[in-house]
Amino acid sequence: MSAIEFVTRLREIPAYPAAEAYGYQGERALMASNETPWPPHPAVLEAVKEALGGLNRYPDPSKSALRRRLAERHELAPGRVTVGNGSCEILLAAAQAMLEPGAELVYAWPSFSIYPHLAAMTGARAIAVPLDEDGRHDLEAMAAEVTAATRMLLVCNPNNPTATALPVEAIEAFVAEVPRHVAVILDEAYIEFGLLQDPDESLPLLDRHPNLIVLRTFSKVYGLAGIRVGYALGPEDFRLGVERVWQPFAVNAVAQVAAAEALRHGDEVARRVERTAVERLHLQGELEERGLSVTDSQANFSWVSLGDRDEAEVLEGLGARGVIVRGGTGLGGAGHLRVTYGTRAENDRFLRALDEVL
Ligand SMILES: Cc1ncc(COP(=O)(O)O)c(C=O)c1O
Numbered sequence: 001m002s003a004i005e006f007v008t009r010l011r012e013i014p015a016y017p018a019a020e021a022y023g024y025q026g027e028r029a030l031m032a033s034n035e036t037p038w039p040p041h042p043a044v045l046e047a048v049k050e051a052l053g054g055l056n057r058y059p060d061p062s063k064s065a066l067r068r069r070l071a072e073r074h075e076l077a078p079g080r081v082t083v084g085n086g087s088c089e090i091l092l093a094a095a096q097a098m099l100e101p102g103a104e105l106v107y108a109w110p111s112f113s114i115y116p117h118l119a120a121m122t123g124a125r126a127i128a129v130p131l132d133e134d135g136r137h138d139l140e141a142m143a144a145e146v147t148a149a150t151r152m153l154l155v156c157n158p159n160n161p162t163a164t165a166l167p168v169e170a171i172e173a174f175v176a177e178v179p180r181h182v183a184v185i186l187d188e189a190y191i192e193f194g195l196l197q198d199p200d201e202s203l204p205l206l207d208r209h210p211n212l213i214v215l216r217t218f219s220k221v222y223g224l225a226g227i228r229v230g231y232a233l234g235p236e237d238f239r240l241g242v243e244r245v246w247q248p249f250a251v252n253a254v255a256q257v258a259a260a261e262a263l264r265h266g267d268e269v270a271r272r273v274e275r276t277a278v279e280r281l282h283l284q285g286e287l288e289e290r291g292l293s294v295t296d297s298q299a300n301f302s303w304v305s306l307g308d309r310d311e312a313e314v315l316e317g318l319g320a321r322g323v324i325v326r327g328g329t330g331l332g333g334a335g336h337l338r339v340t341y342g343t344r345a346e347n348d349r350f351l352r353a354l355d356e357v358l
Contacts, residue, residue, distance in 0.1 A: 013120040014116055014117065020315070020319060024319060027322065028323070028324050029322060029323045029324065029342055029349050030342070031323065031325045032324045034189075034190070034300060034301050034338075035219065036225075036276070036300065037346060040222075040258070040262070041261075043265060044262050047257050048227075048257065050257075051257040051258075058253075059251060061250075063256055066083055066260045070233075073263055077236075080234060082231060082233075082238060083251055084230050084232070084242070084250060085229070085230075086219060087216065087231070089228075089230065090215060090231070091114055091115075093246055094118075094238070095121065095152070097245050098151045098152055099119065099151055099152065101124065102124075103150075103152075104124060104151065105124050105151065106129060106142055106145045106154070107142075108131055108142065108155070108159065110161055110332030111156045111332075112159075112187060113332075115154055116128070127145045129145060134164060135159070135163075136162070136166060137155060139155075139166070139170060139171075143178065150182050151183065152183045153178060153184045155186050155187065157171060158193070160301075161301075161303055161326070161338040164296055164303075165197075165299075168197050168205070171202065172208075175209045178211065183238070184209070184213065186202060190298070192220070192273055193276050195277060216231055216233070218262060221272050221300075224258055227255045228255055229251060229255045229256070280297055280302070282344070282347060283347050283351075292305065292307075300341050302338070302339045303333070304339060305336055306328075307335070311329055311334060312329075313357075315327045315337070318353050321353040323353045325339045
């Protein structure tokens with residue numbers, strides 16, 4: 001042990017619950033991190049290769065080409081587009097820019113595991129509002145928690161880890177009720193995968209509600225989790241605020257190029273959404289046939305209730321067979337598995353392993 005001293009607040013910050021690899025030696029089915037199983041589009045890989053030759057230069061600090069392309073894609077002014085090193089970084093920066101001791105942050109629970117960090121690292125008070133019995137956000141209960149001290153509300157739609165989604169009308173009614181000084185961050189990391197609504201349906205809300213920020217990522221449907229790019233759409237002062245707390249070159253040059261190229265291939269996104277929906281139907285159906293209950297997934301993963309089975313045993317049994325999924329305990333929902341859809345072969349491997357374990 002060293003004698004290094006840390007800030008007191010560090011004790012409050014939870015460690016990120018990384019998936020365990022269980023020491024399996026062969027090829028693993030990686031179904032724990034809500035990535036897509038398909039590699040990036042060939043044109044993206046080509047653009048990345050080309051960008052590598054310029055790595056002696058710093059990246060564009062204002063990420064102008066990517067911000068411009070995102071602005072065109074979402075029909076917003078480029079000044080309203082914030083680009084970060086993954087959407088996680090935007091969340092952390094928003095916390096640094098908006099939260100402090102005495103301020104309050106409201107989010108649903110269980111939800112994305114990074115949310116509790118935002119309060120812990122800034123000394124703000126976290127108010128975690130339980131999901132309803134179907135694993136959905138209880139927006140009424142969340143609205144009831146808003147006080148004069150509330151600075152930020154997080155709504156994860158579809159929700160990680162329960163995969164459920166709320167219709168855009170419910171979100172808008174909620175945002176309309178929230179006082180304007182409260183930033184509502186609508187985390188839509190998985191929005192493209194849902195069949196409830198067109199992913200663009202939440203965008204008109206941005207013009208009606210100046211305290212709304214929509215958060216999106218290239219890590220999921222675009223298949224670029226390894227390169228780290230996320231973005232936020234919202235008022236320009238949100239961007240200016242979070243950029244103030246960042247280092248100047250926060251998003252690397254290769255990532256900027258890759259994301260901009262990925263945006264050109266909407267047809268590929270549509271294909272992935274379709275393939276995901278097919279796998280979702282397959283896996284959800286197979287799980288239900290085995291008597292396991294799942295929530296109504298609108299994402300690229302299922303939230304599976306294990307009933308009275310031992311979660312750790314199931315996880316270990318799957319891990320020993322090379323199938324890596326996430327246990328609910330580390331995500332705030334003990335007695336569950338969160339299973340990211342893989343290829344058909346991976347999904348069937350998961351089912352076979354599950355049959356053996358159960
Ligand atoms: C709800 C939600 N928001 C944001 C993220 C972070 O994505 P990124 O890779 O853009 O940091 C994730 C990743 O799992 C997520 O589940």
